[in-house]
Amino acid sequence: MRESEINLPPVNMDLPCPKLADFCGDLSYKRCKDDLTPENDNVVFLNGVGRLNADIMFLTAAPLKEDVDARYSTPMHLKSGAGEMFRAICLQNGIDIDDCYFTSLIKYGLKQKNLKGCKKDIDYCLPLLLEEFQYCHPKIIVCVGTEACDFILNYKISVSKLEEAWFFSQEHNAHVFVISSIYNAYYKPELYDKLDKEIGMLADFYDHFLQGKPIEQIKCDYQCISTYSQLSNLLNQLKSEGYKLFGVDCEWGKQCFVDGYLRSIQFAWAPGKAAYINFNNEQAEWVFDVPKEAVCKLLQDFFNDPEVHFVGHNGSADAQWMSTHLGLNVYDGKFIFDTMFGIQTADEYADQKLEKLAAKYTDKGRYDIDLILWKKNNKGVSFDEDEGYGQVPLEILYPYGCSDADVTLRLYPIIKDMLIKDGTYDYFMNIKLPFVIDGFTSMSIAGVPFCTEDANKARIAYLAAGVVMQKLFMQMLKKEAYDLFYTEVSKIPQETPVANIAEIQKFFDDERSFEDIFNLLKKLYGRKALPLLPFAEHYYYVDAFNPNSAEHKKKWLFDVKKYTPIKTTKPEEGNAIPWERVLKMSPAKQKNYKPAVDKDTLKIFADKGDDLCLHLLQMNAINQITKNFLKGEEGGLQKFLTSDGRLHSNFVMTESSRPRSFKPNILNIPRYVTDYIDKGFTKVLKYFNITDKSDLSEFNEDNFNEIVNSLRETYGITENITIKDMVPAPLRWCFKAPEGYCFVDADYATAEVWSIAYLANDKKLIATLNDPDPQFAFKKMPDGSEKQVRIAYCDDIVEFTEDAKDPALLVDPNDPDLVRNNDGSLKHPKQDVHWVAVENKFMLNTPREKLNKKKTRDAAGKVANFCSGEENYIYSISKGGYVKANTIQVGDYLKSPFDITKVLNVVRLKDQECYRVRFSNGVLATFKSDHKLRVSRNGGDNDYEKWVKVEDLSIGADVLSYSFNIPFGKQDVNVIHDVDYFVNDLISNSSNMSYRLPCELFVCDTSIKSEIIRKLFKEGEQSFESPNDDLLSDLAVLASMVCCSTTLEGDHKLSLTYLDYFFLGETIDTIKVVSKELISSYDVIAIECDTHKYIDMTLLSHNSIPYGASPSLLERNIEIASGEKPEPGTGQKLIDAYMNTKPQVAEFLEWCKSLPDGQGYYQSPSGFKRHFRIPPLDAQMSDDLRESIISKLRREACNIGLQSLVADSLARAIPPLNASFRKMNMKSRVVIPLYDAIYILSPYNEVDLAVSMLKFFMSENNYWDLKGGRLRYSIDVEVTKRWGTEPSEEEHKELTEGLKNACQTFKLA
DSSP states (O other), X not given: OOGGGOOOOOOOTTSOOOOHHHHTTOSEEEOOOOSSOTTOOOOEEEOOEEOTTOSEEEEXXXXXXXXXXXXXXXXXXXXXXXXXXXXXXXXHTTOOGGGSXXXXXXXXXXXXXXXXXXXXXXXXXXXXXXXXXXXXXXXXXXEESHHHHXXXXXXXXXXXXXXXXXXXXXXXXEEEEEEOOHHHHHHOGGGHHXXXXXXXXXXXXXXXXXXXXXXXXXXXXXXXXXXXHHHHHHHHHHHHTTXXXXXXXXXXXXXXXXXXXXXXXXXXXXXXXXXXXEOBOTTSOBOSSSOHHHHHHXXXXXXXXXXXXXXXXXXXXXXXXXXXXXXXXXXXXSEEEEHHHHHHHHOTTSOOOHHHHHHHHSSOOOTTHHHHHHHHHHBTTTBOGGGBTTTSOHHHHHHXXXXXXXXXXXXXXXXXXXXXXXXXXXXXXXXXHHIIIXXXXXXXXXXXXXXXXXXXXXXXXXXXXXXXXXXXXXXXXXXXXXXXXXXXXXXXXXXXXXXXXXXXXXXXXXXXXXXXXXXXXXXXHGGGGGGGHHHHHHHHTGGGOOTTOHHHHHIIIIIISOOOOOBBOOOSSSOOOBHHHHHTSOHHHHTTOOBOOSHHHXXXXXXXXXXXXXXXXXXXXXXXHHHHTOOGGGSSSGGGBOTTSEEOOEEEEOTTSOEEEESSOGGGSOSSOOHHHHHHHHHHHHHTTXXXXXXXXXXXXHHHHHHHHHHHHHHTOOOOOXXXXXXXXXXXXXXXXXXXXXXXEEEETTHXXXXXXXXXTOHHHHHHHHOBOTTEEXXXXXXXXXXXXXXXXXXXXXXXXXXXXXXXXXXXXXXXXXXXXXXXXXXXXXXXXXXXXXXXXXXXXXXXXXSOTTTTTTXXXXXXXXXXXXXXXXXXXXXXXXXXXXXXXXXXXXXXXXXXXXXXOEEEOTTOOEEEEEETTSOEEEEETTOEEEEEEBTTBOOOSEEEEGGGOOTTOEEEEEEEEEEETTEEEEEEEEXXXXXXXXXXXXXXXXXXXXXXXXXXXXXXOHHHHHHHHHHTTOOEEOSOHHHHTTOOEEOOOEEEEOOTTSOSOOEEEEOSEEEEOOOEEXXXXXXXXXXXXXXXXXXXXXXXXXXOTTTOSOTTTTTTOOHHHHHHHHHHHHSSOOOTTHHHHHHHHHHHHOHHHHHXXXXXXXXXXXXXXXXXXXSOXXXXXXXXXXXXXOHHHHHHHHHHHHHHXXXXXXXXXXXXXXXXXXXXXXXXXXXTTOOOEEEEEOSSEEXXXXXXXXXXXXXXXXXXXXXXXXXXXXXXXXEOOOEEEEEESBTTBOOOHHHHXXXXXXXXXTTOOOOOO
16 A cells, blocks of 8 residues: 555544553554543554564654554554665674564654654654663664664764774764664665665674674775885885885865965875875965975876876876876876766766765775764864864874775775776776776866856846846736735625725735734625635735745745646655645545646646746746856856966766766756747836837946845945846856867767667668768868868758848869769768758748858757748847848847747658648748648639649649548548639749737647637637547547747738648647737748757657657646647557657667666666666555656666767867877866767867867767778867857957957858
8 A cells, every 4th residue: 555545533632642561562553543631633643663672663753654553554664665675684694683673763653754853753752662672771872864873872863873883882882883763774675775885884893893703804004104214115015015006185275276275195006005294284374394396396296107007086187286286197098097977887876975885885984973963063163174174183084094995905806896896997997987096087177167257247237237137026016916805805705895895905005914804805895705715815924025035935825826737846765746636636635635726737826827926937947057167256157266377177977977066066967048038028128118228228227236236335346237138148157268279169060869770770860971962062262270161052951032042152073173982972961960051042042051050050959930021020139139121131039939948749740742832922832742722813714613633733723622631540641621722833932011919829729629629729710620620539649739820910811831840739729829920921930949959850759758748747848838738649659659660769768668668777888787676576566656756767777878879979089188188298178078079179279179179089980880881970160269158249350350360261250
């Protein structure tokens, strides 16, 4: 039975806690409530299990609900699935629970799983626990979890820091051992081995120390070196004895090597043998009796010997200091192993902390406890962990540091053997180790330049925007509260409503107490006043509303606005569930769930038209920027800024072999300004009476300056801003290359598409990716480089209108400077699927040579046809305001007229030729070759009402209607649309003027309801014919994304445009008008997406499907995107459609999904291995919980195949790239490693060489031999002044001149 189905009565704490005698020797005692004892509460109390006089006592916080459940078996500790698992773990380690004593602090089950706030329960049960201690005198007390640890040790330290450590309790005269939660190990299978190891350590301690069994221990001989002679003698001794391999570790003061000081370096040369080289004391004072240069020279002469090597634990963190402060060589194989990344490779579920590994694999145990206790006692007084261990006393730091080096050296052969047995040793040594040592160290030392002035200006802008958005939100909220309250009041029948409302409002205006107001309501309306309570309370306390409070938002959304919740909050285990499932539960069970008020929930309400929810999303998005990144010197990015003006992040790796950064986490900085932020800033400008930044005539400057100056004073910011600085710039804009330098950005092009094609051996997809493009060839340039040039227009690759085919772009195919292959044929580049997708006549109708690559080819997913008239004003993101439509340039960023991110799934028409027809009223329609149109006149043909194939349609034909078939099952439905327009030109633009309303159709129901479609067409004065309604109910594919054309006055007919993409889904349920424009021509704009990366729909129809998304996850994403809940089964239909179009990819993904339940791991062609742990088959675990755990692993199994190969390609490229920079004495350095991209900081005079080296190491010399053949990712390279940000006009000029003056040939986009 599930825990949530077990009802626990409340405890009557007015009654005394039971005594041991009340149990009468039984394992449980129920305080039964009956006629004789009506004060009793029916609570079940549990006695301990096992022997009271046992040597080992286990103490946990409270029994699980299953343990106290008396319906099917006697209540007792450890009878649940988690308890049975724990008994088995103990038994296999030689510990019989029945020979121990197992009890709990709290003797009854608790309703909540989170034990915070349970002190009153512990205090209530304390007399019974103390009585147990009178009879039980254990030699070992095992504290299971936080509450037991705090009770016995009273350290008030996170239990994760104390696990696997031994202490001694004077109060109980017993050794104390801390282990992790039994419950967590049961529900998180990756923690099972951890608990097993802890019980093994307990058994070893009991056997060897308490029962007197001998154990061989390594005697530790640690030295503290503080003089030149001591160090010289030690190094000479090590040299004479031939030691060449050293475990190494460093301690330092301050957070970064740039402004910090090196406290010590410690190295171990044999198990138990280590030395602590004491450079500086706690006051950062130099300790040695000679200058630093002499000490460094001594260390360099010994350790820079090519035969001497290091073993580190997160070695790059130490290597930064070793290189910059001591001048030691750390690159090119100097570190032959790293135990932290080694254990991560062999077992990504293992705890990577060195102290935990020491307790697990060596006899050192938890050697860090003295340090933990000192940090706890001195935190905030004389110690700040962000500043390193510079202030820790020598008597604590010296043995701790030596133990670090000692344990690292001891772990090396153990973890190396684990890697060999796991089959990942070669991968670790050849790919991962060079990346995490050479790559991470070099990038951390290089750092990323950061412009403080720009960051402060951005901070003021975001802070000011947050202040204004808060003001606007409270104004809107107060008005809504007023309206909601008096709307409810007006619903009550009353004789004098106006007088009553006036009297009520006077109470509010006079600031009377809420009790007085509610008494007035009861006086006026009697019992009918009770339903007014939540509305009145909300109105009364509206000024105290906290938009960051989940409780305030719950009351507002669900008690006042009466919305139905969308989902539950996320429980400690498992996932949130849809609220509709909660509503099907009994009222008692519903109390166990709380409705979520997260971003997804607010978005769904906002999409349904709630402006306040939308405003709250916009305000939160703005505030998150300042909260996470722009806190100034007190936090965020600037906290980590060093005196060289750079951020020197540290790097580690995720389980999927992707880099991750910290202190600061620069890799988490958002690339784009989201739509919420952009629209929020628009509201802010409007608040200051600005709709166009070029027109400041109505600008409320005093109000603006008051807010800005107040913020500057509050936060101590010297920089000032004007209204023109109120631009929501992306944060990466603050990372600016210094004078004479630039960023060189190289990213893998469509890497995941290539990965899945070759991993799945999808021949068709591979051919598409590899086919040469006969439209282009390479031409030798005077400087010796090769430039891609156009030699032809090929309609079978990219269709253009004839007038778009600019002959001036063509180079003669016989040009002698064109590069040729050995056989004399021209050398062609590969097809570029992204260019093909956007430059064709149905999109931009402009050859790529004339387009802005970043804004078109690299546009991120919102690529849409956009119509506008020359006199219409449209908001231009590029220009920061509204502009006339005829001033828009191809490639400009505009606010999208309709949001195609709400599309569910896209399928191109199956292998059939399509015809696109433009009509005189501005409508653009696409027909398949078998579509027919009914015409009254087809060109010169005078036959009326004749059906013709679209391929036979003539220019000038008057079209009355058209028909097409929609496939469903084994049949087709023929749909006929009557129209009243005439064909103007099959390919050219319309010249007539009309207004147009771009619309969205939301897809939601599982059946096509003909009456809805009929209603849609009827409102457009069109007709709809079909064989019968039964056929309509079975439709599976419908063209559901349409544009509707009408006039503002409504006297033009509604007409429908079916795009050349068909969208899988069901019913057209709602039309949402997004914007309106005047049509005079077709300006087609590629609009940038702020959330999703562009993927060619012909290659991947829904990128969450190849990533293993479950049907339920897809349906949740649909609901979040559209604001409407899809019919159950929609997610599976989307998956089926994808799999049917790509059977080889589908087969590969199905194989990936089988891995968690099958062989238990995925191994990449690179050698990387991802292990999967699934929960045990146990009836006590709910099916939902078990499935949620396994589903997550199946998705991860699909993810890892696509992600790891790209990440490993990057990991393989960076170390030799940086090594080449060093060997050639270049100043260029890799500074940022993204998942599929590298950013180099390069002087202008090194750009050409850096670009060539990027191409060599990332692509030309970096390939994988896969099932589908040899895979070599291609790269795109750009040069910018700021990280990942399009250069301004001034910066573009600076870059151009800088490259030209440095004699570089690289051409900017």
